[in-house]
Amino acid sequence: xxxxxxxxxxxxxxxxxxxxxxxxxxxxxxxxxxxxxxxxxxxxxxxxxxxxxxxxxxxxxxxxxxxxxxxxxxxxxxxxxxxxxxxxxxxxxxxxxxxxxxxxxxxxxxxxxxxxxxxxxxxxxxxxxxxxxxxxxxxxxxxxxxxxxxxxxxxxxxxxxxxxxxxxxxxxxxxxxxxxxxxxxxxxxxxxxxxxxxxxxxxxxxxxxxxxxxxxxxxxxxxxxxxxxxxxxxxxxxxxxxxxxx
Amino acid sequence: xxxxxxxxxxxxxxxxxxxxxxxxxxxxxxxxxxxxxxxxxxxxxxxxxxxxxxxxxxxxxxxxxxxxxxxxxxxxxxxxxxxxxxxxxxxxxxxxxxxxxxxxxxxxxxxxxxxxxxxxxxxxxxxxxxxxxxxxxxxxxxxxxxxxxxxxxxxxxxxxxxxxxxxxxxxxxxxxxxxxxxxxxxxxxxxxxxxxxxxxxxxxxxxxxxxxxxxxxxxxxxxxxxxxxxxxxxxxxxxxxxxxxxxxxxxxxxxxxxxxxxxxxxxxxxxxxxxxxxxxxxxxxxxxxxxxxxxxxxxxxxxxxxxxxxxxxxxxxxxxxxxxxxxxxxxxxxxxxxxxxxxxxxxxxxxxxxxxxxxxxxxxxxxxxxxxxxxxxxxxxxxxxxxxxxxxxxxxxxxxxxxxxxxxxx
Numbered sequence: 001x002x003x004x005x006x007x008x009x010x011x012x013x014x015x016x017x018x019x020x021x022x023x024x025x026x027x028x029x030x031x032x033x034x035x036x037x038x039x040x041x042x043x044x045x046x047x048x049x050x051x052x053x054x055x056x057x058x059x060x061x062x063x064x065x066x067x068x069x070x071x072x073x074x075x076x077x078x079x080x081x082x083x084x085x086x087x088x089x090x091x092x093x094x095x096x097x098x099x100x101x102x103x104x105x106x107x108x109x110x111x112x113x114x115x116x117x118x119x120x121x122x123x124x125x126x127x128x129x130x131x132x133x134x135x136x137x138x139x140x141x142x143x144x145x146x147x148x149x150x151x152x153x154x155x156x157x158x159x160x161x162x163x164x165x166x167x168x169x170x171x172x173x174x175x176x177x178x179x180x181x182x183x184x185x186x187x188x189x190x191x192x193x194x195x196x197x198x199x200x201x202x203x204x205x206x207x208x209x210x211x212x213x214x215x216x217x218x219x220x221x222x223x224x225x226x227x228x229x230x231x232x233x234x235x236x237x238x239x240x241x242x243x244x245x246x
Numbered sequence: 247x248x249x250x251x252x253x254x255x256x257x258x259x260x261x262x263x264x265x266x267x268x269x270x271x272x273x274x275x276x277x278x279x280x281x282x283x284x285x286x287x288x289x290x291x292x293x294x295x296x297x298x299x300x301x302x303x304x305x306x307x308x309x310x311x312x313x314x315x316x317x318x319x320x321x322x323x324x325x326x327x328x329x330x331x332x333x334x335x336x337x338x339x340x341x342x343x344x345x346x347x348x349x350x351x352x353x354x355x356x357x358x359x360x361x362x363x364x365x366x367x368x369x370x371x372x373x374x375x376x377x378x379x380x381x382x383x384x385x386x387x388x389x390x391x392x393x394x395x396x397x398x399x400x401x402x403x404x405x406x407x408x409x410x411x412x413x414x415x416x417x418x419x420x421x422x423x424x425x426x427x428x429x430x431x432x433x434x435x436x437x438x439x440x441x442x443x444x445x446x447x448x449x450x451x452x453x454x455x456x457x458x459x460x461x462x463x464x465x466x467x468x469x470x471x472x473x474x475x476x477x478x479x480x481x482x483x484x485x486x487x488x489x490x491x492x493x494x495x496x497x498x499x500x501x502x503x504x505x506x507x508x509x510x511x512x513x514x515x516x517x518x519x520x521x522x523x524x525x526x527x528x529x530x531x532x533x534x535x536x537x538x539x540x541x542x543x544x545x546x547x548x549x550x551x552x553x554x555x556x557x558x559x560x561x562x563x564x565x566x567x568x569x570x571x572x573x574x575x576x577x578x579x580x581x582x583x584x585x586x587x588x589x590x591x592x593x594x595x596x597x598x599x600x601x602x603x604x605x606x607x608x609x610x611x612x613x614x615x616x617x618x619x620x621x622x623x624x625x626x627x628x629x630x631x632x633x634x635x636x637x638x639x640x641x642x643x644x645x646x647x648x649x650x651x652x653x654x655x656x
Binding site for chain 1: 254
C-alpha cells in the first residue's frame with residue numbers, strides 16, 4: 001500500500017539544513033498494523049506526516065497506492081488525505097469552535113458528500129460512544145472524549161489507512177485503553193494502521209514495530225502478530241515490549 | 247466541496263468568531279456610511295450653489311461697482327460707489343445696449359422691519375419698477391410702485407412672504423404700516439412665494455423705490471447704487487449684452503483701458519460656471535476625504551484578517567489534514583470576507599442614510615444632504631472592494647500555509 005524508497009526529509013535553508021529523515025526504506029502492506037517507535041526528535045512524526053501526505057519528501061520516492069506523492073498536485077494530495085487517510089493526533093486536533101458533530105462531518109463536507117452525511121456522521125458518533133455529546137463544543141470535552149471524537153472523524157470517510165500520532169499521549173490510562181481497543185478493532189476490519197509512539201506497551205499492539213532513531217530506521221521487529229481480544233492484548237504488554245526493543 | 251457547504255463553513259467561521267467579525271463589520275459600516283454621507287453632502291452643496299445663481303434669472307447681466315464681486319459667486323452688495331443714475335440711463339438706452347430690455351438699479355441693506363410688536367431682520371432693497379420682472383417676482387396681492395413713486399421717493403414697500411408671516415402673522419399686510427429706520431412705510435404689495443434658491447430664501451425681502459431707500463434708510467456710507475441688473479432680451483444674448491454694457495460704461499466713465507474699469511460685469515452663465523467649478527472642487531475634496539477614510543478602514547480590516555489567519559493557523563491545518571484543498575481554504579476566507587462585506591455594506595447604507603438625514607436636521611446651515619442611487623451604488627461597491635480587497639491577501643496567506651506547519655502551531 002505504501003512504499004518508501006530512500007526517502008529523506010530536510011528542513012530549513014539550503015545553507016543550514018536540518019535532516020529529519022534520511023534514506024528511509026519501508027513497505028507497508030494493506031491491512032498491516034505497524035507501530036513506529038523511537039525517542040522524541042527521532043523523526044517518527046516526520047515519517048508519519050510523509051505517509052499521511054501532509055508533507056512531501058525532500059529526496060527519494062514515496063508511493064501511496066502506487067502514486068509518487070512528490071509528483072502530485074496539492075488538490076490530489078488533499079483528495080488522498082480526504083478519502084484514503086484518517087488522522088488521529090496526540091493533541092486530537094479538533095476545531096475548538098465547532099461542535100462534536102461539526103468536527104466529525106468535516107471530511108464529508110470536503111468530500112462533497114451531502115445526502116448520506118448525517119447518517120454516516122451519526123454512525124461513527126455512536127461507534128465511539130459520543131452520540132450524547134454531538135452538539136457540545138469540542139473544546140469543552142475531556143482529553144479522552146476529544147480523542148474518541150478525533151477517531152470518529154478519522155473513520156467517517158471510511159479510509160483504508162488510519163494514521164495515529166501518539167494517540168494515547170495526552171489522555172488518561174482508561175481512555176488510552178479505549179482508544180487502543182478502537183484502533184485494534186479497526187485493524188480487525190481490514191484497515192491499515194500506522195501508529196507512532198514512544199511507548200513500547202502501546203507499540204506492542206501492532207503486528208510489526210519499526211524502530212527509528214536519528215532520522216533513520218534502525219530495525220524492524222515483530223509486535224504481537226496474532227489478532228487477540230482486547231483483554232488478552234493488555235496482558236501481553238510486557239513481553240511485547242521486550243520483543244520490540246530486542 | 248459543495249458551494250452550499252462552503253457558505254456554511256464560512257458562516258460558522260464568522261459566528262464562532264463573532265467578536266472579530268463584529269469589529270470587521272463595524273469597520274466596513276464606518277467606511278460605507280461615511281462615503282454615503284460625504285457624497286450626499288457634496289451632491290447637495292453643488293446643487294445648492296447652482297440653484298442659487300440660477301435663481302437670479304437666466305437672462306440677467308449684473309453690473310457691480312468695482313471690487314464688489316471679487317470671487318465670482320459672491321453676491322454681496324456693492325462697496326464702491328462708481329455706479330450712478332446716469333449709468334442706468336445710459337444702459338437703458340437701446341442705442342447703447344440694443345440687446346437689453348431694461349436696466350434696473352438696486353441698493354440695499356440688511357435691517358429690521360417692525361410692525362407693532364413684531365420685528366424681523368431682512369434684506370431691504372431699493373430699486374425701480376422693473377425689479378420684479380428682472381428677478382422674476384410676481385405679486386400675490388396689492389400692487390407694485392410705478393415710476394412716479396420713484397420720482398417722488400414715496401415711502402411704500404412690497405414685502406416677501408417670509409416677512410409677511412413674521413411681522414403680520416394675524417392680519418393682511420396690505421395698507422398696513424411698517425417701521426424701517428424710524429420711518430413709516432406703507433405696504434402696497436406682497437410677492438407670491440418663490441421658495442429657496444439653494445440656501446437663499448427668496449421670500450425674505452422688502453422692496454421699495456430706490457429714492458425712498460436713499461432718503462429714509464440707506465446710510466451715507468453705502469454706495470447709492472450697488473448693482474445694475476441688465477435684462478437681456480433672451481438668455482442667448484447675455485454675452486452680447488455683457489459686451490455692450492462694458493463698452494457703454496467705459497465710455498460713460500471715460501476709461502480707455504478695460505483693465506482699469508471701475509465696475510465688473512457678470513452674466514448669470516459666468517456665475518453658474520463659477521458655482522460649478524466650486525462644486526467640483528468641493529466634490530473632489532470630499533471624495534479624497536472619503537478615500538482616505540476608506541484606506542484607513544481597509545488597512546484596519548486587513549490587519550484584523552491577517553491576525554485571524556495567524557490565530558486560525560491551527561484550524562486551517564486541521565482542515566487541510568482532513569482533506570481541504572488550498573482552494574477550499576482560500577474560498578472559506580474569501581467567502582467570510584464577502585459575507586462581512588455584504589453585512590457591513592447593508593448596515594453601512596442604512597447608517598449612512600440615517601446619518602445623512604440626521605445631518606440635514608442637525609446642521610441647518612448645510613443644505614439637506616441628498617442620498618442618491620449613485621451614492622448607494624458607490625457605497626456598495628466600496629464595501630465590496632474593501633471587504634474582498636482586505637480579505638484577499640490574508641486568504642491567500644491562509645491557503646499557502648503548509649498543512650504540517652499549520653497543525654504544529656497549536
